[in-house]
Amino acid sequence: MTTLLGDGRRAKDPAPSMADVARHAGVSLGTVSNVLNSPAKVAPSTLTRVRASIDALGFVRNNLARSLAAGRADTLGFVIVDIGNSLFVDIARGAQEVSGEQGMKLLLANSDVDLAAQNSYLDLFDEARVGGVLLAPLDGPLDAAARVRSHGRPVVLVNAPDPQTDTCGVVVDEELGGYLATRHVLDSGRRRLAYTGGPLTLHAVAQRYAGARRAVEEAGAGATLELIETTKLTISEGLALGRSLAERDETHRPTAVISAADALASGCVQALIYAGIRVPDDIAIIGYDNNHFASDSVVPISTVGQPGHEMGRIATELLLEEIRSPGDHVHRTITLEPQLIARASTRSV
Amino acid sequence: MTTLLGDGRRAKDPAPSMADVARHAGVSLGTVSNVLNSPAKVAPSTLTRVRASIDALGFVRNNLARSLAAGRADTLGFVIVDIGNSLFVDIARGAQEVSGEQGMKLLLANSDVDLAAQNSYLDLFDEARVGGVLLAPLDGPLDAAARVRSHGRPVVLVNAPDPQTDTCGVVVDEELGGYLATRHVLDSGRRRLAYTGGPLTLHAVAQRYAGARRAVEEAGAGATLELIETTKLTISEGLALGRSLAERDETHRPTAVISAADALASGCVQALIYAGIRVPDDIAIIGYDNNHFASDSVVPISTVGQPGHEMGRIATELLLEEIRSPGDHVHRTITLEPQLIARASTRSV
């Protein structure tokens, strides 16, 4: 902001400081600090007077100096592996809620499934002296997170592949999710099942598959489970899958497909319908993730949803707890249960 | 991090400061500052010695103190209206790139289409003394942004409904996009067109419609344009639209649909195919946004794409320019052109 000075020259206004406010209001610096931080300690009359000067000058508290002097921060950082994925957006929303309720601000950083970026943002938050950081990591080494923690800055892992013992975390039971999906399809009367997803090196994909196997084994008698591994979990892969399924002889075609992701399921449904195969009559399909893909399909797709919102809330609560009482805090990993969401694509036959 | 002290008590390590590093390395504080900020000014031998102490102590520079003392920030803030929308994710990526190239860090905040949140994050960045802020605003008042600017902090608007004169901005020509889409469909041989999208109070929806009208008027002779307003731009609305189109008598059914969004178009395509209507043979469809919805459909959907990545890059460049030379900076709004992406859904008949 530039101001016209008396003599006509223009000058860049330096941001007004608390000292300026104090001068303007005719009080001392300490008093201004008090109206900002402990208004209760200040006489009502001075309070209003100081506040008037504050917005007369357009004063904005300098958070850098504030945190530096106070030795604490009111900011949390959240490094997100994939901001394009609705699960993480839900988690971020939950985290944002709790942060707000507890008087903290939440800053986001998108690592974009890139390890270097993830580490760089972890360091950024470390240097920015945030109160703590939430990390939805990619499948990879967690040493940068360990470094941040070693600097005395709490880190909570959200949706990390393997639970750690030296830090808090929130995960959902992937194996259970696979089990629930498969069990649901079995209950609907199908027996010739296929599990699809990939690569199997992805923790979640493997876990969900394990759950599917457990359900099929439990069902015994005549229930079979074929594995169709894909290279990715995208709609395109789903389309390809659907086409190849459509080409199969009907007797060799599964009567139900358990997909490791909604995107995959959605593509599959589209290709199947395009080829004239009826869903769920000829093939039932269930997805995973409870994305819009599933709900917004021509044939609404059954799915398994993670409680993203709750994950974000709990993770943030854990983080705040650790920040506030680092002494008697005991690390723990909370495991949440995924939820089955039954829709038309798995209707009983 | 807790350490076992000599006498057995545990103490919370205070983060080591530059003074600690200086002591450890046997140099002065200023020298440590130099190895951090201008290594060229330091003798190689001291350089390595100081660096050794730095990671011996696990020192992390305190950015709060750094920015406070330096009077400048190396951080930019980006308030995003909808982090679930891939256009904004693309913009964020572009912004992140330029920031990184220019030695700045980019922090994200998701306003989630909520004005209060948007303002709150704007204030947060203001208080955090970021160097400048990028704002992808929602359709609404921009006074909080003006406040930030009045504090001397540059703000660049990205994809804002109406261009401002007192601040920089990057927008794409929505009218042109609507024109290009419609012109393309006209060129493919269709004459009975329908434009769909809504609500029309949304700036982009209205602009694209204006472009569509222009193209149809230009085409003259026999080309007609029907308006089908929807309440939202979702897949669900698209499904409903597709169903209602399918129910129409064939002679009253448009032969081409120009949709204001890919999500809408995707739903429409799905419902149409489900009802046995062929795309593009019976009805051609073109979307808008170049989302995955369009590319990953059974029938790949033609669309109009915004250069999100470039928008983010340019916006950040404008912001950095204003930050670095506030004196001779002149505000301007850059208008980018959307691009037609032709796919199967509008193949010529």
Next chain:
DNA sequence: CTGTTAGCGCCTTCAG
């Protein structure tokens, strides 16, 4: 090349 020093803007005792 290295050491010294004065702030950056604010918070937080501690007297008055």
Next chain:
DNA sequence: CTGAAGGCGCTAACAG
């Protein structure tokens, strides 16, 4: 309830 003073960790001259 108000005012004064010291310091948070670092940068940026300026001496040496």
